[in-house]
Amino acid sequence: xxxxAKTNAADTETETANVTETGTKLSRREGNTACTCKIxxxxxxxxxxxxxxxxxxxxxxxxxxxxxxxxxxxxxxxxAIFIDTNVDAxxxxxxxxxxxxTSLVKQxxxxxxxxxxxxxxxxxxxxxxxxxxxxxxxxxxxxxxVLSEHLELWEKYSSIHSSxxxxxxxxxxxxxxxxxxxxxxxxxxxxxxxxxRLIGDGxxxxxxxxxxxxxxxxxxxxxxxxxxxxxxxxxxxxxxxxDDDAPFVFTEDDDAPFDSEDxxxxxxxxxxxxxxxxxxxxxxxxxxxxxxxxxxxxxPVLDPFDPYASIINYNLKDRIVxxxxxxxxxxxxxxxxxxxxxxxxxxxxxxxxxxxxxxxxFPVFDEFSETTTKTIVGYYTAVIPWKEFxxxxxxxxxxxxxxxxRNTCGEVFSVELKGDTVTMLGETDEHxxxxxKYERISDFAHQYNDALIxxxxxxxxxxxxSMHFYPSEK
Numbered sequence: 001x002x003x004x005a006k007t008n009a010a011d012t013e014t015e016t017a018n019v020t021e022t023g024t025k026l027s028r029r030e031g032n033t034a035c036t037c038k039i040x041x042x043x044x045x046x047x048x049x050x051x052x053x054x055x056x057x058x059x060x061x062x063x064x065x066x067x068x069x070x071x072x073x074x075x076x077x078x079x080a081i082f083i084d085t086n087v088d089a090x091x092x093x094x095x096x097x098x099x100x101x102t103s104l105v106k107q108x109x110x111x112x113x114x115x116x117x118x119x120x121x122x123x124x125x126x127x128x129x130x131x132x133x134x135x136x137x138x139x140x141x142x143x144x145x146v147l148s149e150h151l152e153l154w155e156k157y158s159s160i161h162s163s164x165x166x167x168x169x170x171x172x173x174x175x176x177x178x179x180x181x182x183x184x185x186x187x188x189x190x191x192x193x194x195x196x197r198l199i200g201d202g203x204x205x206x207x208x209x210x211x212x213x214x215x216x217x218x219x220x221x222x223x224x225x226x227x228x229x230x231x232x233x234x235x236x237x238x239x240x241x242x243d244d245d246a247p248f249v250f251t252e253d254d255d256a257p258f259d260s261e262d263x264x265x266x267x268x269x270x271x272x273x274x275x276x277x278x279x280x281x282x283x284x285x286x287x288x289x290x291x292x293x294x295x296x297x298x299x300p301v302l303d304p305f306d307p308y309a310s311i312i313n314y315n316l317k318d319r320i321v322x323x324x325x326x327x328x329x330x331x332x333x334x335x336x337x338x339x340x341x342x343x344x345x346x347x348x349x350x351x352x353x354x355x356x357x358x359x360x361x362f363p364v365f366d367e368f369s370e371t372t373t374k375t376i377v378g379y380y381t382a383v384i385p386w387k388e389f390x391x392x393x394x395x396x397x398x399x400x401x402x403x404x405x406r407n408t409c410g411e412v413f414s415v416e417l418k419g420d421t422v423t424m425l426g427e428t429d430e431h432x433x434x435x436x437k438y439e440r441i442s443d444f445a446h447q448y449n450d451a452l453i454x455x456x457x458x459x460x461x462x463x464x465x466s467m468h469f470y471p472s473e474k
Contacts, residue, residue: 068471069438075399076440076469079417082392083467087445090388091335093134094362094380100127101142101364105377109366116366117144117377118154120161121295125168128297135360137382138344138352141296142364143316144378146184147289155183158294158313165309168299176307184283184292186318283315291316291326291379296347311348316381319346325361326379328462333376335362337445339463340411340427343383356386356413356424389444390415390422400472402431405444407463416472431470440469 105116112118121127121142128140146154158180165178283290292313300309317323325336343359344352364378390403396419403415414430416423444465 072399072401072438072469072471073440075394075401076442078394079390079392079401079403079469080442080467082394083389083444084447086389086391088447090135090137090360090382090384091362091445091448093131094140094335094360094382097127097131097140097380098362098364099368101378101380102366102368105364105366114157115147115150115153115377116375117146117364118150118157119144119378120164124164124295125170125297125299128295131380131382132297135382135384136388137384138355138357139296139298139347139349140380140382141347142294142378142380143291144294145289145376146292148285148287151184151285151290154290154292155313158182158292162309162312164295165300165312166302166307169302170299174302174304174307176302176304178302179308180312181280181310181314184290184313184315185280186283186315188281283318287317291322293347314347316346322346322361322381325462329361329363329379330376333363333374335360335448336462337448337465339409340386340405340407340413343381347383352383352385356427357383358386359383386413386415387422387424390417392417392420392422394420402470402472404429404431404468404470405465406468407465409463411463431468432472435470435472438469438471442467442469 101119101121104119104121108114108119109116128142131137132140144154159182162178162180165180166174166176292315293311294313296311300311302309317326321339321341325338329336338359338361340356340358342353342355343357344355360382362380362382363376364380366375366377368374386405394417398417398419400416400418402425403417404412405415406412411427412429413427414425416425416430444467
């Protein structure tokens with residue numbers, strides 16, 4: 001082979017090698033590019049998947065939040081229906097009792113010369129007991145509206161007709177003559193309510209005497225606070241003209257302001273002679289009208305050896321809250337829901353002090369006319385545990401919730417609902433703040449709050465309530 005041929009062959013081999021090497025490099029580059037593209041593609045897919053996942057999760061959470069919100073709203077609406085039904089049952093029971101009493105008032109007006117409202121309901125255990133059971137009240141009581149010009153007549157009437165107390169005893173009629181205060185009475189002040197004192201024989205309470213008896217130790221339960229949070233304030237400055245024959249009830253004794261032989265002076269082993277700053281005294285004769293406690297269910301229990309019914313003829317207007325309520329009722333002609341308070345103690349009932357209560361006061365009229373000219377002749381008051389208004393038949397799968405009750409009198413308390421179980425949590429706001437965004441607000445007893453007409457006085461002294469619903473679980 002010639003040199004030229006050898007040279008050409010070598011060049012050819014070199015070129016072939018270069019081409020091969022170039023091809024290999026190109027192949028490697030193409031492989032690397034493809035690999036990079038795959039990585040980028042996978043990364044893009046991962047990013048897209050994350051975005052989709054985040055979007056799906058956010059959407060799912062939003063839908064879940066909407067579903068929870070809608071579910072809670074539905075259950076709040078359901079619970080509001082239960083509450084309205086319970087409120088209606090309580091007011092309807094008193095309305096029925098008021099209608100029954102108006103019929104009796106009209107009948108008595110034709111048969112007797114007594115003023116309207118001077119009535120003694122027959123079979124009071126059945127009449128008031130049925131209303132008590134329908135409203136699940138702790139006590140229901142009737143107070144006539146006694147005008148000042150009829151006060152002495154009422155005091156005679158109540159004494160003559162007090163036999164109903166013995167006739168209506170829970171164990172059957174009792175063959176005794178009940179003893180009651182022979183005058184409409186009230187307390188001189190509330191200073192004694194803020195603490196327990198040992199009176200007379202060492203028992204806490206009031207020391208007094210029964211009507212027409214010589215002064216002796218008699219223990220009465222403390223009536224409790226006035227619900228206004230101002231136990232040491234009286235509804236007005238009282239100026240009394242004391243009747244020498246009127247009995248008094250003493251709680252503490254100061255130095256005797258009168259001669260020790262005066263009938264109005266009592267003797268206490270610890271305090272000596274004197275008469276108390278807190279005494280059971282005749283209501284001022286200057287009042288326009290009075291609301292003496294007359295008939296009630298449960299019926300006052302009589303001791304056969306000492307048949308003294310202490311609550312009878314207590315002027316319930318002595319209570320600031322009640323006085324405001326009836327002044328408002330006089331103008332509105334509508335029933336009123338009272339404060340969060342131990343109103344059972346107003347009737348000298350002590351065993352319900354741990355139950356959160358309110359009261360409904362309902363007017364009794366002299367006729368059935370729909371006009372505003374009809375006259376109020378008496379009042380019913382039913383003391384009802386707050387728990388009764390929240391009873392329900394929700395299923396076990398219902399959402400747990402907290403209802404915070406607030407009123408325009410500055411009071412607050414909380415109710416816990418788990419299924420159909422109702423628990424009173426106390427006079428505080430117990431809801432979890434993390435559920436604030438779910439809050440639902442509804443008026444309580446809105447069908448009766450409409451009676452709080454803005455152009456009437458006492459609007460700020462009569463409590464209207466709102467319900468604040470919160471879930472207590474997710």
